[in-house]
Amino acid sequence: MALRDRPSQFVAWLQAGPMMLVFLVFFLVPLAFVIIVSFWDYNEYEMIPSFTTRGYVETFEGCLAQLPELCTILKTYLKTLKLCFLVWLITLVIGFTVAYFLAFHIRSKTWQIALSLICTIPFWTSNVIRMIAWIPLLGRNGLVNSGLVKAGMIDKPLEWLLYSEFAVVLALVHLFTFFMVVPIFNSMIRIDKRLIEAAYDAGATGFQTLTNVIIPLAKPGIVIGSIFVITIVMGDFVTIGVMGGQQIAAAGKIIETRLNALQFPAAAANAVILLGITFMIIAMLSRLVDVRKEL
């Protein structure tokens, strides 16, 4: 028994080996380094390999002393979570609608492919160019403002169109809706059409079919899309920086500021905190649905 098992086990390990190696070298080892460095000390120009919790303690500085006012890190995370929630909600609604349309209203495969390709348009230009393009559109003297003024709908330009939370959410939704569309579409297209017919025959209304048949069956796609969007937005500092005029706090931005000041251990500590929080959100989401079973 044992003798016969060994070769097949060996082959299985061999097959999984390359992936494990990549995972180990490019994910686990760097992650371990980040965690180790987060407990190091530092000065103006170098990291000092001695154990200290300085990076963490200073990050949570004032969290008790300033009560009831929120400390920097809590304010930053509240802001980040708020932006994350808004982006998640909007991308989910838009992404679900687009996927639904593609999966159930477009009959031909060719058109389905063509239309999903159109969803990738935001990725055709570089991040930087997209950012710069928002200024002539949303700026004080931009197209939207001058259009609204000319149409007589407003007296003076709307300031909140650019360098505001609105602008950040708009840009993030524009960028990441696609990450919702693809997995939800993928789940929906696998739904057996006969189930929908059966629901119809059993007298379900359109809305009942949606909530009782389609949404439960599209849940894996929704969860995977949510994981994509949430992890990206939680770590973003470029889009939030540019669209928020560098005036909106973000978890990623704290890390960037620390890195630029050569305070690597403090940056690492913040990275570990961010990772922990993102991980908790993902863990909560994956309790809703067993992604591996559903795939």
Add this chain to the structure above:
Amino acid sequence: MTEDTTKPGLSRRTLLKGAAAGAGLAAGSGAITGFPYVMSQEAKVLRYLGTAVNAGDEISKKCLADTGIKIEYITVTTDDVTKRVVTQPNSFDVLDTEYFSLKKLVPSGNILPLDAKKIKEFNNITPVFTKGQLPSGKKIGDQGTAPWKVLYLEGKDSKTFAKSPTEFVTLIPTVYNADTLGIRPDLIKRPISSWAELLNPEFKGKASILNIPSIGIMDAAMVVEATGQYKYADKGNMTKAEIDLTMKILTEAKKSGQFRAFWKDFNESVNLMASGETVIQSMWSPAVTKVRSMGIPCVFQPLKEGYRSWASGFCVSKGVSGKKLEWAYEFVNWFLSGWAGAYLNRQGYYSAVLSTAKANMDPYEWAYWMEGKPAEKDIKAPDGSLLEKAGAIRDGGSYDDRMGSVACWNAVMDENDYMVRKWNEFIAA
């Protein structure tokens, strides 16, 4: 700017870069010991790490033609220059950086000072660097990391700045300037004469500062002093209480919506100003020139409280020796010999050796850029495009007027760590 990835990616990339640089170095040194013959035939190449300020194609082309040295630019942002020196000292040969970063770079031991005796024009370098005074003898403001405080080391491998001149020079001076606020006179429509205007509620939602904490806080300190709220002993080296006070004033301004956006990159500052998103902001001289060359009125406004100044220069990586070191000296000597200085002067910067730059400029150019006189002829940029019509006068006037009014220098504070944390708090407020 394009880095979207979170932290594991960053450390991974740094790790790989380090590994690649290490491998490259190993291969390189192998070639040197194994094949000295091949080495002597090799082209003279120097890897030049710096910001975009001095990294002009024209300079490297002219340098190649004059000396046969090929310059390979590694152009990154101010913060990244420092980061790279500290983490990857073998990835460059010549370093072009600002004096204020020396407080981080010298203790790291990753850079080597150059020998003043091997620099031909060293004695002709403007006393702005060596003595903290104008050629006329007038003293210059010394708050912050003024170059003369960190110009010399006590010895070749010393990590201590020398009080009096030695032959070991941390950075051979190349270029410097006096920074102030840029304004849109067409949109402000009244004279501006004080740093206090930056936080004037009249410009609510139309002001901006630099998003580099150590420089942004100094601009804020200029405002605080201008409004008479506080007088700093040294704006470039604040106490914790002073940092708190400055940040409080900045935070109040931010909360009331004074700032449209903060900028970090040259082009961002140009866009903000040219599009009319801001009408008053901290700015760099060539950015003002760029806005103006787009046909939009923009003034680099001299203010009564003075300028915030910066200066940069050359040193080499600790890994540079032998032939490479000779080339580095040859390159630095070429840089100070006049052509490059004239090139920098024509962009509104100042060159370290004034005499050689003057010899490479037409008298009317010198009169406009350095003496503050009305332009006799049209003033052209180094690329030949029209900058100013005949009759124009440079903002802020002559060299003596501008450099003589310097109030403080870009700095790294002793309380830098605290300041960075406060800056994050300010952003989150």
